[in-house]
Every structure is written in C-alpha cells, then in structure tokens.
Amino acid sequence: MLFAVLFPLLLLAPFAQSAQVDNVRLWAAPDHARLVFDLSGHAEADIFLLDNPRRLVIDLDDSGLNTELSSLKLDGSAITAVRSGVRDGNGLRVVLELSREVEPRHFTLPPNDQYGHRLVVDMEYPGESAVQNPIDPIEAMIREQEIVASRGSAEGGESTPRAQADTAIASQPAAPHPRRDIIIAIDPGHGGEDPGAIGPGGTREKDVVMEISRRLQRLVDDAEGFRAVMIRDGDYYIGLRQRTRIAREQKADFFISIHADAFNSPRPNGSSVYALSQRGATSETAQWLAASENQADLIGGVDGNLSLNDKDEVLRGVLLDLTMTATLNDSLAIGGQVLERLGRVNRLHKSRVEQAGFMVLKSPDIPSLLIETGFISNPDEERRLRDSSHQQRLAESIFTGLRSHFQSNPPPASLLAWQRDNHRNPSGNEYRIQPGDTLSQIAARHGVPVGQLKQANELNGDVIRVGQVLRIPRS
Numbered sequence: 128m129l130f131a132v133l134f135p136l137l138l139l140a141p142f143a144q145s146a147q148v149d150n151v152r153l154w155a156a157p158d159h160a161r162l163v164f165d166l167s168g169h170a171e172a173d174i175f176l177l178d179n180p181r182r183l184v185i186d187l188d189d190s191g192l193n194t195e196l197s198s199l200k201l202d203g204s205a206i207t208a209v210r211s212g213v214r215d216g217n218g219l220r221v222v223l224e225l226s227r228e229v230e231p232r233h234f235t236l237p238p239n240d241q242y243g244h245r246l247v248v249d250m251e252y253p254g255e256s257a258v259q260n261p262i263d264p265i266e267a268m269i270r271e272q273e274i275v276a277s278r279g280s281a282e283g284g285e286s287t288p289r290a291q292a293d294t295a296i297a298s299q300p301a302a303p304h305p306r307r308d309i310i311i312a313i314d315p316g317h318g319g320e321d322p323g324a325i326g327p328g329g330t331r332e333k334d335v336v337m338e339i340s341r342r343l344q345r346l347v348d349d350a351e352g353f354r355a356v357m358i359r360d361g362d363y364y365i366g367l368r369q370r371t372r373i374a375r376e377q378k379a380d381f382f383i384s385i386h387a388d389a390f391n392s393p394r395p396n397g398s399s400v401y402a403l404s405q406r407g408a409t410s411e412t413a414q415w416l417a418a419s420e421n422q423a424d425l426i427g428g429v430d431g432n433l434s435l436n437d438k439d440e441v442l443r444g445v446l447l448d449l450t451m452t453a454t455l456n457d458s459l460a461i462g463g464q465v466l467e468r469l470g471r472v473n474r475l476h477k478s479r480v481e482q483a484g485f486m487v488l489k490s491p492d493i494p495s496l497l498i499e500t501g502f503i504s505n506p507d508e509e510r511r512l513r514d515s516s517h518q519q520r521l522a523e524s525i526f527t528g529l530r531s532h533f534q535s536n537p538p539p540a541s542l543l544a545w546q547r548d549n550h551r552n553p554s555g556n557e558y559r560i561q562p563g564d565t566l567s568q569i570a571a572r573h574g575v576p577v578g579q580l581k582q583a584n585e586l587n588g589d590v591i592r593v594g595q596v597l598r599i600p601r602s
C-alpha cells in the first residue's frame with residue numbers, strides 16, 4: 128500500500144507539465160473545423176461535449192499553455208470563443224464555445240519534417256457537405272432525365288414490333304434536351320496544415336495551386352456549357368479519398384488536381400501531366416512524385432488516422448478494374464490536349480502524359496488528371512509560379528485543352544452535345560436523335576425531303592428513338 132501512495136508522487140514530480148502547447152492552428156472547412164495543437168512533447172487528451180451553452184472541452188494531461196489563444200481567428204468555423212484554464216494543478220483545459228452541433232474526433236500525430244508532436248481535434252458538422260454549393264434539386268432532376276434518355280438510346284435503332292406499337296408515344300415531342308453543363312471538379316492540392324512542397328524562397332505549394340485553381344474556376348464558369356466545382360475552397364485539408372468522393376457526389380464529368388511539386392534537387396523544371404497507372408509508374412520521377420503526393424495524408428492525418436473506408440478496399444478494387452479502362456482512355460486523351468497547350472506557355476518536364484499511382488486519381492468512373500504546373504524547388508520556376516500572368520497562362524492552357532476535348536467528345540445530355548447535334552454537324556452526314564425531335568423537323572433542319580431521309584435510313588414508319596443515329600443524305 129505504501130507503494131501505491133508513493134508511485135503517483137514519484138511519477139508526477141518529474142513529469143509535471145511535460146508538454147507545452149506552443150501554438151494552436153484552426154482550419155475552417157464547410158463541413159468541419161480542425162484544431163491543431165502544436166505540442167512540445169506527446170500528450171494524451173480527453174475530449175467531451177457539454178450543453179447549455181453548447182461547448183467542447185479539451186483536457187490535456189500534464190500540459191501548460193505557452194501561447195495566446197485569443198489571437199486564434201475563428202472566422203468561418205463553428206467556434207465562437209475559446210477559453211483556457213488550469214485543471215487538477217498541472218493539466219490544461221481548453222473550452223470551445225460552439226454555435227452549432229458538432230461530432231468531435233481527436234488523434235495525436237508524431238513529429239515529421241514540418242511539425243513536432245500534434246494533437247488534432249476535428250469537429251465535423253452533421254449534415255453539411257464539403258462543397259460550398261451542393262447540386263440543387265432541379266439539377267438532380269435534369270440528371271434523372273439524362274439517365275432516361277440514355278436508356279432510350281440503348282434500345283434505339285431497331286424497328287421492333289414493340290417500337291412500332293410505340294409510334295404514338297415516339298411521335299410526340301419527348302422531354303426537352305437537358306442541355307446540362309459539363310462539370311469540372313477542380314482540386315487544388317494540399318491545404319490547411321499540409322502546405323505541400325515549399326520552394327527555396329518560401330513559396331508554399333498549397334497557395335500557388337489555389338491561385339491557379341481559382342483562375343481555372345473563373346475560366347470554366349465563364350464558358351458556356353461548363354461549370355466548375357471546387358473540391359477545396361479555402362485553406363483547409365481534405366483527405367485524398369474524400370476529394371474524389373466529393374467529385375462523385377457532384378457528378379463531375381472530369382476531375383483535375385492542381386499541384387506544383389518539388390524534387391530533391393533544384394534542377395528539374397517544367398510542367399507535367401499525370402494520369403493514373405494501375406500497374407506502376409512510367410518513370411522514376413513519376414514514382415517519386417506519386418509517393419510524395421500520397422504522403423499528404425500522413426501530414427493531414429485524415430485517412431491515415433481515421434480510416435473509416437478501409438473495409439471497402441476490396442470492393443473499390445473490383446469497381447476500379449471494371450470501369451478504369453474506359454476512364455483511363457479518356458484521361459489520357461484529355462491529358463494529351465492539356466499537355467499540348469501547356470507546352471506553349473511553359474517548358475514541359477516530360478513530353479507525354481505520364482502515369483503513376485496517385486491516390487487522388489483513383490476514381491474509377493471519372494476521368495482525371497493531376498497537373499504538376501511546375502517545380503517549386505527550381506528557383507526560377509518558383510518565381511514564375513508566383514507571377515499572376517504566368518498563373519493565368521497556365522490556367523488558360525489547362526482549360527483550352529479540356530474544352531477542346533469536350534467539344535469533340537461532349538457527354539450525352541450536355542449543352543455541348545446539343546449544340547453539336549443541332550447547330551453544327553461537322554461531318555455533314557450523321558445526326559443523333561435528341562429528345563423532342565421528330566422526323567419532319569430533322570429533315571427540315573438539314574434541308575432534306577422526309578422521304579429521302581427515310582429511304583436513306585431504311586425507315587418504314589415515323590418511329591425514331593432518342594440516341595439513334597440517322598444518316599443524312601446529301602440533297
């Protein structure tokens with residue numbers, strides 16, 4: 128029993144306040160806030176919620192406060208005030224007053240090359256999306272129509288007895304063409320406590336890629352038939368898997384991750400374009416860069432420490448195999464267009480689209496690219512990456528490449544597809560039937576007599592199907 132009394136005394140004396148909170152950082156995202164305590168040593172924390180008023184209590188054992196909490200900028204977060212006090216003689220209590228319901232989670236991180244010991248407190252906002260402007264219900268309805276239209280096209284072409292019986296329905300104008308926007312998901316790399324690569328002049332990758340991404344966002348939104356969705360829309364970290372999940376939620380047609388990387392020597396420079404490789408990197412640089420980009424989650428700590436999705440890895444792998452080939456072909460085609468445009472404004476690090484196992488590109492159903500806009504580790508290129516007119520040129524060449532691909536390969540139901548089929552008919556001899564079309568309208572639009580149009584397509588009646596391709600005879 129004597130031992131039981133002595134033991135805590137012996138332990139407490141030398142270890143009293145073994146950790147100091149040297150700094151506190153806050154990152155406010157639309158769907159969560161992350162509070163990071165920079166500690167002088169490892170400390171365990173106890174975290175719990177209290178009501179009336181709503182607050183989160185963070186107790187750190189054997190810790191003291193070595194920084195000013197009042198300087199913490201709380202804008203955009205659910206935290207309205209921060210207080211601190213001493214607990215049980217040598218513990219630290221931090222109390223966050225909250226404006227809304229949160230689901231707290233916490234974990235500690237060991238030192239890495241950028242930070243020392245950290246305690247990370249995540250406050251998730253139930254029911255919030257990570258994107259500022261989630262898709263509205265009308266947009267969702269339009270997308271439903273698109274599915275109906277594409278089902279129609281799958282059956283199209285044959286004049287079956289059932290199709291004959293549908294004459295009355297088919298000759299009625301179908302639902303109007305949705306003419307939807309092509310959605311480009313723009314993913315500025317890194318963010319929050321993950322600065323990405325840091326240039327010799329102190330330029331942080333997360334800042335320059337945000338500048339370039341915002342410029343790209345403006346170009347996309349200003350173009351008719353396109354709409355941008357920002358995967359990260361502020362200075363906060365999002366896990367790599369979460370990034371592709373958001374793109375899928377937003378029904379993105381294309382995902383583009385913007386980076387500016389560093390190498391372990393100052394010499395390499397130039398832009399590169401990457402698509403996913405399932406089998407391995409096409410070059411050693413590609414492998415090296417993929418490894419360092421995938422490291423982000425170890426810094427950000429989201430997926431690495433809160434791996435909620437590891438269980439469906441097998442399922443994800445199967446899905447990946449099923450749809451990846453088609454998606455990858457699209458990615459490579461778009462990548463080629465983007466690379467060609469980038470080559471006009473910047474030196475190219477590699478003259479073809481590279482492939483490597485970037486985590487952020489592992490979205491089986493959405494074509495995706497990762498652009499290394501330049502090497503921030505090269506002093507000359509670091510300076511250029513900070514230059515606003517160079518940023519604009521990079522954004523413009525990325526967008527021109529994208530647009531050029533989608534103009535020749537518009538997704539069904541998109542405005543660009545509608546434009547291609549109605550206003551322009553580049554080849555001059557084919558027309559894909561859209562919802563709402565009738566034979567006589569198509570004939571009139573192409574200046575061909577109906578009878579000639581029917582003859583050229585061996586049509587007996589007036590039945591046409593959405594998605595069916597008609598040969599337009601030369602009149």
Ligand SMILES: [Zn+2]
Nearest residue numbers: 316323386387
């Ligand atoms: Zn990066």
